[in-house]
Amino acid sequence: MSDTLSEIIATRIVPHVAQHVLQVDAQRASVVVDGVQAFAGGDKFLSGKVAVMVCYLLTQAENERKCDNSALMRSREMLSWLAPIKTETWGILNFLNGLYLLKEANLLESVVSDDTLKTLQTNLDWRTFVNVEDLTLRNLPTNYYGVAFGIAKYRELLGWEAEHVSQPIFDRLMSHIEHYSQQNGYMDETEGEGRFDRYTVLLPAELSALLTSTGVAVPERLRSMLRKSSEICLRLANERGHGFSYGRSIGAYGDTCPLEVLSIAALLGVLSDEEKRLAYAYAVRIMRKFIEFWLDDDMQSVNMWEHGRQTDGYRHKGRILGENMSLCWQLIRVAHHFAETEVKYASAQLDLRKLATHTPKCQVYRFTNDHDVRALAIIRDGSHVFSLPLINGGRGVTGEHSQHYFWSTPYLPIPFENEVLEVAPGTHHPQLAPRILMADGAELMPIVYLSDLTHEQTASGCKISYTLPHLCQVDGPAPQANPSFAADVTYSFEPGRIHCDMRFVPQTSVEVTDVRMDFATFSDLPAVQKASVTFGEGVIKQIQLNGLYLEKVEYVETRKPYHTSHGALKWNTCFVNDAISQSEPFHVAWTIDF
Template sequence: MRKSKFVLTAVSAALLAIACGGGTPPGAGNPPGTERPVDPAVLAAQPKASNTPMDEIVTQQLLPTIEHLFDQVRAQGLDTELQGVKVFAPNSGDKFLPGKVAIGFSYLLLNASPSDARYQTYLDGYRAISDMTINVTNETWGIYYYLSALWKLKKAGHLDGENPAVSAATLDKLKTRLDWRTFVNPDYSLINLPTNYYGVAFSVARLRYLLGWEGPEASEALLQKMINHYKTFSAFGFSDETDGSGRFDRYSILLIGEIVQRLIETDMQVSPEDLAALKGWLRQSVDVIKLRLNPAGNGIDYGRSLSAYADTSFAEVLSAAAHMNVLTAEEKDIAYAFATRITAKYTEFWYDAETGSLNMWDKGRRTDGYRGKARILGENLSLSHQLLYTNNLWKLSGHAQKPPVSTRAFIDYLDTLPRTALTRFAGFDGQSATYDRGLVTYRDGLRIISLPVVNGAATYHRTNPYFAIPYSYNMLSGVADTQWPQLQPMFTLADTSTGTPQALIPAAYQKNLRTQESADGKVLRVSYEQDAMDRVTGTGSGGSPFKDKRITSTTTYTFEPGQITREDTYTPDGALSLSKIEMEFGSFSDGVSTSGDKRFSYASGDVYAFEVEGLRDCTVADVRGDANYNTPVGALKTSIRCSTPAQTFSTPLTIKWLLKYHSPGVASLAPH
């Protein structure tokens, strides 16, 4: 990579700060005893640059990665290839790429001045790349990203004069092609898209208005459409990704942050009533994120489209909340410290210096098909964009160029957070027609454990990142786009007369979700019932959950320090002929041994013991080489596979498992 204003430099003072938890080294300024030492395991778990100013990480580590890609695209043009992927190929599958290229590379110009040695190179290169990609497929999100780049460049004066960043001919084509009408009907309803695209459509319309390409009517209407959707399908202030079917995942927490970010970006004014509603919803997302703050910069741990996006989604919400004064002064300092950790984690873990690219797909990592490796260039640029624009908001508040609070202060704040919480998403009205959707949180020291009861709707309900099972970074995980029965049973009926055997799982019909916390807050009991199973294969299963009432169930979880127990009782509606019942526990732990009677211990890893009752046979498999056991942060190592063969199921069956882990397990908060 050529030298430029973004070349990496040694930051010895920052490294000293990191080694001492962000404070001054003992004997070098701080009076003895002013700050308690930090557990070395915590320091090992957090990113190395956790106590470095965010803007320093962005300038010295993040921007050079964008410049490297910029030089590669300039040199290779439409033949650009990253790790074997021809990124601009017509069949690449990345329908957002030109927009992501436009927004990503715009930061080189936006962070340079005409006196910089490479300024003219950036300007000429940007214009050439925009000309080159004008006929490459660019839809929805890509339209928004491109318009956002144009607006930023226009405000900075880079679209004017004799040497603009985008040629007049290309700009004229973009004016026609970058339009919300390509994915929104005349009545402002979306065309076969999830509801988060209301925010995309609004942003596109608003930016077109700011660029002088149309009036304000569409953006105002789409903003109201978006707000009304929240009011209609978000009983507790979190976005349902469907029109009421009940899919609550990463976007349910993130979307309000994106909406507010677009209002900030476009200086959109809303009514006092709408502003109060938006701030209220934003505060609710903040409260979910606060419970998940951790030294390692880890984000959400269940649902689809995770990997680095699990982390950056929290950064987006927190920066919007800080800008809108939804946070207290103390919360702003803590949020900035956490956002800095997210930024540092990206450059140290998600970015692979050996390949010169983000890695969400190799070395044991896996994401869903939606974010497949065909999108490698776009994902590099869109994730960098998220960190860059959130850094700019922190700069406006005076934070980004200052070191975050010390690790000691950050950890002390985490100690003040509630141990347990139930966040309600939908339901909880006691009516059988409405199922309960919520998120249970259990904090064991610095270990955060999530129990989502969220359905999945569409095709996701059958995949294990949406199961109502515990998730915790580097300890308990689902695997994108896979259906193996992680920590919950699958019942396969013996009747094959309909073709594909029918398989039922306890995944979609939870109600009467309740939590009970012990007086000292250390023990949390969670219970719910299901009046039907979810048929995931066989006649009728289709894409959405299919209600099969032949089996009902009750479930009880008990969370306590270092231990999780789940106990289910399954009751058949009459005698059922089963070909098998199966359940797995895929784990990052290794060195499995058994003491018999389905009791297992592990020689290494966070989980050190696992026990099963109610299933007849259990075996151990090494799954390190199987891509179906690659999680967003790395490969699972072992799977304990339990099953019961063919039987007549006519009386209630209890299945129970108990999992023991090292508590608090701080060192393993960092990715393996």
């Protein structure tokens, strides 16, 4: 197995993506990847993602003095064919990135004809998704300001825009961060609703990489944000190469997030010498996982959709070719950023024992300081790294990004770890977070309205507590506070055990129909007892309940709502209580042994 990122890129990533580019060159619009006709699959970014790889492969050939006239002509014909194909946002940014690579290599004029350039200058524009009058986005999350900025900056460098057109877009994004994130410097993807997910951590890296690649100094404010993101990513370091495990758009992209953050942080000197060593060793694990797990030899493709796997509807399988291109392009850029670090740390080992010894068992990162808690706790237990996101999710935006995030399973305030405690994307199961069904039809959950967060290190682990002055009604498109109950929640993490205690206190005259909670797991061979289930195989050994009784244990491996990014969950355990007192507080407590 290769020990350096450059070796992995040269021996596995570049040959993989080059094979797809050759296939597109030969078959054009009729190209099929694992049964999907790629250019008819609904991928709005595809032509741009193919284009950047065409440009990259050509510049690499030029660097290695393998670029002959036939290579130039094939690239010229492909870019001419790709130019009129409509592409959006990320596709535009990728296409422009590729053109700038050609310009930097003095190949642009010989590879792209004047007519093709005119077509591209018209089609590749940030104004297609940003309102020029007030610089508002058209039904897109806030991270798309970064995409718009990159497009505008590349247009400037190509001579298609006046200088500094990109600056107001960059300023608009930074203003959003300042307004909604207070002094903490973490980006809320919504207009103050509190969605702090993978993009919160990733955005400073994306922006810093864009600025660096276009020759612009990274401002101190952004470097400070990148530093905060780096601390979270370093805290996630693990031998299996897992990245982010919660929120939207994770899976393979959850893994590449720490790569993007730590690589540009290393390049910009944001990390200490010891942190660079850890970052590089972690990056090698992530890339190894990519080639061993995400690349499927039988499919000749990245696999995020088959054999029990699934991802958000946003990254549907119709985008299979584009996902191969964009993920490989991310890895190539990461290796480029890490190139200087690699010379010094190619033999670095990921010493998890040292990491566990020299860092707290639990680290809490506060995204906001106001009454509504938004934070992330990362808990280490031996080789396990659990994430406990307290991030709400927000209502989302209209269009394809509207998923009612605030109560979707990947945003619940519960522990996550890939291949251990994992949930299906785009679902709304009451996984480890009870749902209270009221007689009037309202459904309530202990989410969104979190306050009074405390955490402490204990002799063997840590304890995290918060309160909810009211619960959230989840049967609508946006969070709605319901005064029927207040709640107190306490998590206790000890070696091999997670315990959660939730106390619900009626605040008004209430009538509860029942309380339900699910627990879906990869573990197998369940043995059912009165209020617990023991598993004969798998990481999770047992779940015990107090306050709810066991209703049923279902085999769900063949059911798509239980397919996660890393494979199918096997069993779903359902707990219920339909005899809740109408006036007295009640508890729901669970304990997981692993």
